[in-house]
Amino acid sequence: MDWQAFALTLKLATVTTVILLMIAVPLGALLVLGRSRWLALLEALAALPLVLPPTVLGFFLLVLLGMRTAVGRGIAGLLGHPLAFSFEGLVVGSVIYSLPFAVQPIVAGFAAVDSSLVDAARLLGAGWARLVFSLLIPLARRSLLAAAVLGFLHTVGEFGIVLMLGGDIPGATRTLSIVLYNQVENFDYAAANRTAAVLLGLSVAALAAIYVGGRPRGGRRA
Amino acid sequence: MRKKTLTLLLGLASLQIGLAQTPFRIAAAADLGPVLPPILVQFEKAKGIHVEATYQASAALTAQIQNGAPFDLFLSADMGYPKRLIDAGLADAAGSPDSSTPIMYAKGTLVLWARKDSKLPPPSIEMLSDPALQRLAIANPERAPYGRAAVAALTNLQRYDALKSRLVTAENISQAAQFVDSGNADAGLISLTSALTPRLAGSGRYFVIPRNLYPPIEQGAVIVSRTTQREAAHQFLDYFLSSAVQAQLEKSGLTPAR
Numbered sequence A: 001m002d003w004q005a006f007a008l009t010l011k012l013a014t015v016t017t018v019i020l021l022m023i024a025v026p027l028g029a030l031l032v033l034g035r036s037r038w039l040a041l042l043e044a045l046a047a048l049p050l051v052l053p054p055t056v057l058g059f060f061l062l063v064l065l066g067m068r069t070a071v072g073r074g075i076a077g078l079l080g081h082p083l084a085f086s087f088e089g090l091v092v093g094s095v096i097y098s099l100p101f102a103v104q105p106i107v108a109g110f111a112a113v114d115s116s117l118v119d120a121a122r123l124l125g126a127g128w129a130r131l132v133f134s135l136l137i138p139l140a141r142r143s144l145l146a147a148a149v150l151g152f153l154h155t156v157g158e159f160g161i162v163l164m165l166g167g168d169i170p171g172a173t174r175t176l177s178i179v180l181y182n183q184v185e186n187f188d189y190a191a192a193n194r195t196a197a198v199l200l201g202l203s204v205a206a207l208a209a210i211y212v213g214g215r216p217r218g219g220r221r222a
Numbered sequence B: 001m002r003k004k005t006l007t008l009l010l011g012l013a014s015l016q017i018g019l020a021q022t023p024f025r026i027a028a029a030a031d032l033g034p035v036l037p038p039i040l041v042q043f044e045k046a047k048g049i050h051v052e053a054t055y056q057a058s059a060a061l062t063a064q065i066q067n068g069a070p071f072d073l074f075l076s077a078d079m080g081y082p083k084r085l086i087d088a089g090l091a092d093a094a095g096s097p098d099s100s101t102p103i104m105y106a107k108g109t110l111v112l113w114a115r116k117d118s119k120l121p122p123p124s125i126e127m128l129s130d131p132a133l134q135r136l137a138i139a140n141p142e143r144a145p146y147g148r149a150a151v152a153a154l155t156n157l158q159r160y161d162a163l164k165s166r167l168v169t170a171e172n173i174s175q176a177a178q179f180v181d182s183g184n185a186d187a188g189l190i191s192l193t194s195a196l197t198p199r200l201a202g203s204g205r206y207f208v209i210p211r212n213l214y215p216p217i218e219q220g221a222v223i224v225s226r227t228t229q230r231e232a233a234h235q236f237l238d239y240f241l242s243s244a245v246q247a248q249l250e251k252s253g254l255t256p257a258r
Helices: A003-033 A039-050 A054-064 A070-079 A087-112 A115-123 A128-139 A141-156 A160-165 A176-185 A189-214 B002-020 B036-047 B058-066 B080-087 B125-129 B145-156 B160-166 B173-181 B198-203 B230-240 B243-251
Strands: B024-029 B051-056 B073-075 B103-108 B110-115 B136-139 B167-170 B187-191 B204-208 B217-224
Touching: A003 A039, A003 A087, A003 A128, A003 A141, A003 A176, A039 A087, A054 A087, A054 A160, A054 B173, A087 A141, A087 A160, A115 A128, A128 A141, A141 A189, A160 A176, A176 A189, A176 B058, B024 B036, B024 B058, B024 B230, B036 B051, B036 B230, B036 B243, B051 B058, B058 B073, B058 B080, B073 B230, B080 B217, B103 B145, B103 B230, B110 B125, B110 B145, B110 B173, B136 B145, B136 B173, B145 B160, B145 B173, B145 B187, B145 B217, B160 B167, B167 B173, B173 B187, B173 B198, B198 B204, B217 B230
Parallel strands: B024 B051, B024 B073, B136 B167, B136 B187
Antiparallel strands: B073 B217, B103 B217, B110 B187, B110 B204
C-alpha cells in the first residue's frame, strides 16, 4: 500500500475542498441573490467542467498553464516553477474540475431558503455579508455539507486531470487513483484490489461520519 | 411506390450482408498510430481485406485480449506482452519458425526531443548534463518499452540518479511528447515515430540516442488464437513483413525487423 500517495490524496482533497467552498459560497450567493440576467451565463460557465471529459480538461490546462502561454509564464514567475507537474497545479485542476459539484448543491440550498425571510432581512437593512452568513449559510447548512462532501470525494476519485497534468511524481502528484491505475496496467491485480479497498473504505467511513454528524436527532424529517 | 419499397428492402438487405461479415481487427500499439493507417489502406486495396485497427498502450491491449476482446491480430510495442499471451495459450505465432516466440516486425528508435524555441541548445547527449534541463519527460518505464529504454540509456550514461528528481513520467510515449510540445517539460525521450510526425517535426528537433545505450526496442506480433480469420492474419503479416512495407516503416521511424 502506497501510504505516501494516500496522504497526498487526502491533502489534495482537503485543500481543494476548502478552496471550493471559498469560491462556491460567494458564487452561490451571487447567483441566488443577484438580479442581473448575465448571471445565467455565469451559472452556465460554472457548470461547464461537467461537459468536458477530464482528460480533455487536463490537456487544455496543460497547454494553458504551459510556458508557451502568457498565463503559464505569469504563474511560473509568481511561484518560481511551472504549475504543471506540481501539487499546486493539481489543486488548480481539481478546483476547476470539482467546481460544479460544490456550486450546484449550494445554489439549490440557498434558493430553497424562504424568499420572504430574505426580503425581511433586506428590509431590516441587512447587507450581503449579513444575508449570507446569518441567514443563508445557517439555513442551508446541509447543502454546504453536501457541497463539501461531493467536492472532497470527487477530488479523491479524480483521475483524468491528474494523469494529464501530474507527471506521476511520488509525493507531489502521484495520487491514489494513479497508483491504482498503474497497478492495474502492470497486471498487479492483488495490489490494485488492496488500493481500491482502502479507497472505498475511506470513502464509506468519511461519508458515514459526515452523515451521522449532519443527521438531526429523531431522523431527517423530524 | 412498390418499386421504391423493393429497392429500399434490397438496399437494406445488402447492407445487412455487408454488416454480417465480421471485420478483421488489429490491436496495435500506440506508437503505430502515425504509421499503420496508410499501410492498412494499401493492404485493403491490394488484398481486398478491410482492417479495423485500435491504437492503445500495449499493456492495455494485452489485458483486453486476456479478457476476450474480439481482436484477430496483436501488434505490440515490445516482445514481452505478446509473449505473455502466448504463454497463457491465448495467442500464437503459427507459421513462423518458432511458434512460441512473437514475430518481430520492427525495432523502435529512442530520440531526445525538444522544441525549437527552447532556451536549451539543440538536443544532444550534453543536454542531459545541462543544469538548465529542469524537466525531462519519459514514458512510464514500468510498462512502456520506450520508457524502459529511456531509463536504460540514462543509467548507461550515468545520468539517471542526477536526473531522477527531474523526470516527469507520462502514460505513454505520445503523452511524453505532448508534455514537451506544450512547453511544460524542457525535453523528452520519445520515439522516432512521434518525432517524425508532421506536428512534432514542425515544432521541434531530435537527437537519435546511440543504439548501444539501450536494449533494442523489439516490436512483436502475435495471432490471437480464438480468431476466425487466421487466413487474413497470415496475409496481413506477409504483407507487413514484405520488403516494400518494411521500407515504408523505416521512413516513419521504425527500423525494419530483418
